[in-house]
Amino acid sequence: MSFGSPQNPYGQPQNPQQGYGYPQQPGQPGYGYPQAPGVPPQGGVPPQGYGYPPQGYQQGYGAQPPYANWGWRFLGTLVDFLVFCVPYILVAIGAAQDVPALAIVGYLVVVGLAIWQLIMEGRTGQTIGKKAVGIRLVKEATGQPLGVGMAFVRRIAHFLDSLACYIGWLWPAWDAKKQTFADKVCSSIVIRSN
Template sequence: MSFGEPNNPYNSAPQPPAGAPGAAGYGYPQQPGVPPQGYGYPQAPGMGGVPQFGTPGMPTLAHWGLRVVATIIDGIIIGLPYYVLGIAGVAMASGDNGSGGGIALALIGFIGTIVLAFWQLAKEGSTGQTIGKRAMKIRLLKEADGSTLGFGLAFGRRICHIVDSIACYIGWLWPLWDSKKQTFADKICSTVVIRSQ
């Protein structure tokens, strides 16, 4: 077979680009009247295929006020054992003539605070909610797929909050004007806080 023969496939007219009328598609044939299907998330304007929060069918982002109140609630709960047992320990130490009972009580309060903080972190990683977030009906999730963070990423996000505090705490205020309502730690870890039902 030579290139000049009429049945030679290399000698045929150029094909129109894929997706154009009359173009030959690859894979399974499409049914008439059904648009071709893509993979992954549905296309959203301006997001390069990632769904935009706030659009129909997508969760609503939590506003800054809800996040602040949730953080205050968590701070009170985590700090409560330390302050209660610490104050009791100081009062006891001033009256026990150096027996050490007050210091032991303050130490127990400190250990209780650490345990509560890690328990809250584990709950946030596994369910997306601390006690404060549950009270405010908000949830922390991965931005890409809406799954929970797991303990490691939740812990890493807490460490990343250092970045929120570096420049005069501007990262903590960033959700007030950010389109995704993210702090710098959220941006680093690719997380979002949404309203839960």
């Protein structure tokens, strides 16, 4: 039967393994027949969507960067602290010199900087300090940034790190995945980005 014959009014081949004139690769299903979900196609990286896991470093599709150790995390936090010291100095000078406008400007800069840092951490995985030392906050399952909402939840979850004599802040020093308690709750990790 040919494609234009009256017995085949839709112009499709009767043999689904035949395809539409394209040669079929051995071991692959015919045209129009999806492969089983979760099974990567032969000879390449699985496409996004259609039942395949997202591309990332999990499930063997790429190499996971090394975890950022406690020292790198501490340096990133120290740089972020120093960045916030500048507007706090404006607040202190404004309060000491009885210049309320300078103190108000300092407070506004602190709030704006905190919001901007949160947005950048959610979208790119890096604050100013994390970028300076070459580390990145990502989802453990996908290796992608957390998103602004989840980065905010992680910041709130840091109260867990302060419980029991601040042991959660030191936990990355000996944890296998170098996670704080907040990272464990939010399923996030901090990795070396360069």
